[in-house]
Amino acid sequence: xxxxxxxxxxxxxxxxxxxxxxxLGWKLTRxxxxxxxxxxxxxxxxxxxxxxxxxxxxxxxGKCDHKITVPGVKYEIGLxxxxxxxxxxxxxxxxxxxxxxxxxxxxxxxxxLYGVEKTKKECIKKGYKVTEKKLKDDKIQLVINGSx
Amino acid sequence: xxLGRWKKEQKExxxxxxxxxxxxxxxxxxxxxxCEAASKFIENLLGKTKSRKKKTDAYKQGxxxxxxxxx
Numbered sequence: 766x767x768x769x770x771x772x773x774x775x776x777x778x779x780x781x782x783x784x785x786x787x788x789l790g791w792k793l794t795r796x797x798x799x800x801x802x803x804x805x806x807x808x809x810x811x812x813x814x815x816x817x818x819x820x821x822x823x824x825x826x827g828k829c830d831h832k833i834t835v836p837g838v839k840y841e842i843g844l845x846x847x848x849x850x851x852x853x854x855x856x857x858x859x860x861x862x863x864x865x866x867x868x869x870x871x872x873x874x875x876x877x878l879y880g881v882e883k884t885k886k887e888c889i890k891k892g893y894k895v896t897e898k899k900l901k902d903d904k905i906q907l908v909i910n911g912s913x
Numbered sequence: 914x915x916l917g918r919w920k921k922e923q924k925e926x927x928x929x930x931x932x933x934x935x936x937x938x939x940x941x942x943x944x945x946x947x948c949e950a951a952s953k954f955i956e957n958l959l960g961k962t963k964s965r966k967k968k969t970d971a972y973k974q975g976x977x978x979x980x981x982x983x984x
Contacts, residue, residue, distance in 0.1 A: 774934070775960040868932075876934025880959050884928055884936075887958055903932040913924050913943070913951035 767803045768810040768859040769826050771819040772872040776844065776852040778883050779831065785878035786833055797832040800843035802857035814870070816855045821845055826855075833875075835866045842867070842875075881905050926952050 776782055783793045806823040817823050829843030830852070840860035844852040854872065858864045868874040881897070884907055888895045893911035900906050924942040931937075938955055940948035 871933070873933045877930045877932065880930045880934060880936055883958055884955060887954070891954070900929070905930045907928040909926040909928065909955075910923070913926070913947070 767806045767808075767823075767826065767857065769802060769806075769816040769821075769855055769857050770810070770812075770814045770870055771816045771821065772842075772854040772856070772875070773814070774854055774872065774876050774879065776854060776879065777850065778886070779852075781883040781886050782844075782852075782879055784882040784886075785875060788878050788882075789874055790836060792834045792836070793831060794834065795831050797829060799827055800829050800832040800841040800856070801839055802827050802841075802843075803859060816853075819853060820847070821853065821855060826857075829855075835863060838863045838866050842872070877905065881907065924951070926955065928955060 779793070779795065786793045804827065806826055808823075811818075816826065825845070827843070828845070830846045831844040833842040833844070833854075835841070838860070840857050840863040842854055842856040842863075844854055846852055854875070856863060856867075856872075858870045864870060885895050885897070888907070888909050888911075891911070893909050896908045896910075898906045898908065924940070927939045927941070929937045929939075936959060938952050940952050943951060
């Protein structure tokens with residue numbers, strides 16, 4: 766089934782995304798033009814997060830600019846570049862093994878670690894000292910010090 | 914200046930990401946709107962701010978909480 770959903774995340778930095786993928790044991794392949802999914806649109810998914818409701822034409826399902834592969838899982842996450850230079854992440858969540866591996870349809874593991882890596886990178890670039898801490902309930906905290 | 918006073922004046926920002934990827938920014942040791950200015954660049958890193966919570970009593974002491982949702 767062609768249940769391609771758009772993840773609620775604004776990706777602007779592929780280097781930070783790659784670091785997040787590495788922490789998860791996933792692989793970012795830059796320049797990949799296709800990602801694995803059901804293979805054809807059969808008009809069977811139209812919820813609010815359906816990719817076509819977020820500017821991605823159904824005829825472009827399976828096409829991407831970069832992709833993320835989770836080891837041992839056939840289906841993949843596609844990254845499609847937007848006019849503003851950011852990327853949308855889409856994947857066919859009908860693959861239960863991919864959806865389970867990424868922590869759910871909203872891809873929370875990637876959202877969390879992309880946020881951590883992007884924030885760390887930009888703070889360090891500004892000369893701030895950043896310390897990462899793991900908290901209970903799987904929270905990750907960054908403590909930032911410097912001349913604000 | 915004693916060490917205690919230095920510690921009291923030290924400014925710090927904490928950014929916490931929960932398991933859903935939602936981000937919360939807190940400033941410590943800031944006075945007034947300095948906290949908001951200092952954390953503004955962090956707020957803009959991952960998308961637009963969806964909601965902003967500010968505790969009035971905490972704000973007076975230089976503590977500000979800002980919640981974000983990535984887009």
